[in-house]
Amino acid sequence: MNSQWKIIFPFVVISVFGASTRAIAHGVRMQARETQAIEVNAEYDNGDPMVNAQVTVYAPNDPATPWLEGTTDNNGNFVFTPDASQSGNWSVQVRQAGHGSIVNVPIEGNQAQAGGDSATPESSTSRVMNTGAANFTPLQIILMGAAGVWGFIGTALFFMRGNKTNSELRRSESQR
């Protein structure tokens, strides 16, 4: 590459990518992904929703520090998406004017189950993952595998026993 091209090449690069940058600035990028959301509904004993109540969410890994803060909507609802990598109890505290309650939502991986009362999470739009082998201990898995192998061996021994019996029968018939 001669010195003339050494000077021209950077300008070519800048002009090409600079033009494309201006074009992207007017574009729209969208991404869609499925997440687990926890919806909390808070109401007073008389059924009135706790409107604009203070909400504090505590994650299981650091239960003393608020993980998220916000307020309920006009229907007393508050929706948040927990960090699925933090398994354990996610605690949601709702307070307003001296009234408050706290509810725990157990999260295991991507699996959420809701429970509670006055601040009850009404729905957890979760896709339940099949954890499969994760539910068995290593010893149980080894035993199940060994039992399967023994099934094959036992079956083979059974048929071997049957063949011998037939040959013994044939031998006894020939002797007669």
Next chain:
Amino acid sequence: MRTQLLSLAGLIFLAPGIIIGCSVDQTPGEPQAQEQSQPQAAAGTLQVRANGEERAREGLVSSDGWRITFNNLYANLADVTAYQSEPAFNPEQGGEIQAEEKVVVLDQVQTVDLAQSGDGQDSVLVAEASNVPPGQYNALSWRMVPATEGPAQGQTMVMSGTAEKEGQTINFVLNIDREFEYVCGEYVGDERKGIVQAGDTADLEATFHLDHLFGDGEKSADDPINQGALGFEPLAALAQNGNLQISTSELQSQSPQTYQQLQEILPSIGHVGEGHCREANTQTVG
């Protein structure tokens, strides 16, 4: 030979099966008993404090307009116990505390004055327990029994102070000798309480909501707290020459309706911050 082989193989696979079958049931996904193999974690300290809130320390305006200030507000606490409950205890759903850890913070009887600020804090120290296992103490229970000595002797609570309204002043002493047992869930407030870390101190709070008894004059008359409150007028009606000293038994004979209302309200005044408790003797949740 083949029979021996079968017997041997059967024993090989039967033995671990028996071991597993006879082992303790374990819920799928439940953490295994790692605690047994781990070394004993360092301990912490757990305090339990009592708090009548600013209504006890600074006074309040009752639902019927009486300005009440307290000279003393004695509460007599006993058997104060903190728990690490899993699942978390909810006093409104019934059931019992499922304690993984249980710490008796106070096994005696302690009288505290909720009208006085305690050791630089709003709340008053009831008792503390050292060498408690770390973790989150998300349930608390305590009893209130008559004091055997001290300024509240014979009473579970003593409220003494002054009530003023439209130029009228009443000096009152209200003695309550009824026993209570409060079983509470997690503390609800500005900060999360009861999380003990190794070598550190955490606290829990037995909170007393006096607005359940006297109401809140700053709220409307149809506010739920005022609709259920006694106010002070029924007590003022029993005063003579600006003085009222009355016990619950005397109240029962002098004003059965006021006595009955008081009996219905008192089980609901025990809280943990804004968190609720169940009064075990009446199954009342407040």
